[in-house]
Amino acid sequence: MRFGYWLPVFGGWLRNIPDEGMDATWPYVKRLVQRSEELGYDLTLIAELFLNDIKGIEAPALDAWSTAAALAAVTNRIELMVAVRPTFHHPATLAKQAANIDRISNGRLSLNVVSSWWKDEARRYGSTFDLHDDRYARTAEWLDVLHGAWREPSYSFKGTYYEVNELLVAPKPVLLRGRPHPVIYAGGESETAKSLIASQCDAYVMHGDPPDRIAAKVADLRARREKTGKRPMQYGMAAYAIVRDTEAEAHRELERITNVQSGSPGFHNYQDWIANTQLDTSLSLQDYSVSNRGLRAGLVGTPEQVADRIREFETAGVGLLLLQCSPQLEEMERFAEQVMPLIARRAAAA
Numbered sequence: 001m002r003f004g005y006w007l008p009v010f011g012g013w014l015r016n017i018p019d020e021g022m023d024a025t026w027p028y029v030k031r032l033v034q035r036s037e038e039l040g041y042d043l044t045l046i047a048e049l050f051l052n053d054i055k056g057i058e059a060p061a062l063d064a065w066s067t068a069a070a071l072a073a074v075t076n077r078i079e080l081m082v083a084v085r086p087t088f089h090h091p092a093t094l095a096k097q098a099a100n101i102d103r104i105s106n107g108r109l110s111l112n113v114v115s116s117w118w119k120d121e122a123r124r125y126g127s128t129f130d131l132h133d134d135r136y137a138r139t140a141e142w143l144d145v146l147h148g149a150w151r152e153p154s155y156s157f158k159g160t161y162y163e164v165n166e167l168l169v170a171p172k173p174v175l176l177r178g179r180p181h182p183v184i185y186a187g188g189e190s191e192t193a194k195s196l197i198a199s200q201c202d203a204y205v206m207h208g209d210p211p212d213r214i215a216a217k218v219a220d221l222r223a224r225r226e227k228t229g230k231r232p233m234q235y236g237m238a239a240y241a242i243v244r245d246t247e248a249e250a251h252r253e254l255e256r257i258t259n260v261q262s263g264s265p266g267f268h269n270y271q272d273w274i275a276n277t278q279l280d281t282s283l284s285l286q287d288y289s290v291s292n293r294g295l296r297a298g299l300v301g302t303p304e305q306v307a308d309r310i311r312e313f314e315t316a317g318v319g320l321l322l323l324q325c326s327p328q329l330e331e332m333e334r335f336a337e338q339v340m341p342l343i344a345r346r347a348a349a350a
Helices: 026-039 064-074 091-104 119-124 132-151 191-200 211-228 247-257 267-275 291-297 303-316 328-338 340-349
Strands: 002-006 043-046 079-084 109-113 155-158 163-167 184-186 203-206 234-243 299-301 320-324
Touching (some): 064 091, 091 163, 109 132, 203 211, 211 234, 234 247, 247 299, 291 320, 299 303, 303 340, 320 328, 328 340
Parallel strands (some): 079 109, 109 184, 203 234
Antiparallel strands (some): 155 163
16 A cells, blocks of 8 residues: 545635644645655645635635655655646646656656536636536547657647647656656545546546445546556556544544534535536545545554554555655554554554
């Protein structure tokens, strides 16, 4: 199991706690990522929204790509998975920028391709907002251009959404064994999304769910991937972690963070998200307390209970956990000290 985490570019993950002690500032995220390398974390996911989905649209939110470039220069080992939304980034220029950051990081960049869901954000930033299936049709062409730009000395493409002629991108991304280009992660639960991911991406990232539901999703994508004849995919999942010395303490913390009310700063964004996505399960307001259905993963309890749950996800086919917690630094230190050694010892004994 690899352990990653969401970088708190929004100043936290809880919609009912105004100040979680992790400001959306460069000094905080720099300190967090550098410390996470020392703790043994493998990856950080840098989310991309120009407005703050968690604390309300008037709250500050860090830009994903400039933050990633800065982190590439001050870290040594950790993978930088940066979210990118095709409606906000032309594939030709993004291919150039991503290749440059990959070079700065010595081959540690990866992409999380997200088909935009937030209509109000698109309006405020003057961007196109496509309907659901149109978003994925755009993403398919976007990926064609990206892969072509990284692969070919000169690349031309003409589609419905994009056209490039004799595109030159140099230097290319770092070429590593088993990694011909930066890993492309993507998530989605609609039929359109899963078909695109199986054919054009390298890894599938899922919202939090219990192990049995995750196992079924992995099996589905694995079968789809096998039909393409391409190399096997990686599988990751979002999860919110609450680790305490006793189960009772963990559940008290769970109660504290899940009393979101309909008037909370991000509630309107929640309604926008529900209206513009196609999920395979209904979402409760309690689920919305933290993003990406992280609480459904069930990483709540003592270190031993959480480690047992993680083993279930390993059995289900998950190879990467993308953790959220609050406050991020302190809870990641607790997780690294109390849970990760249990996983390592059990893996060594297997």
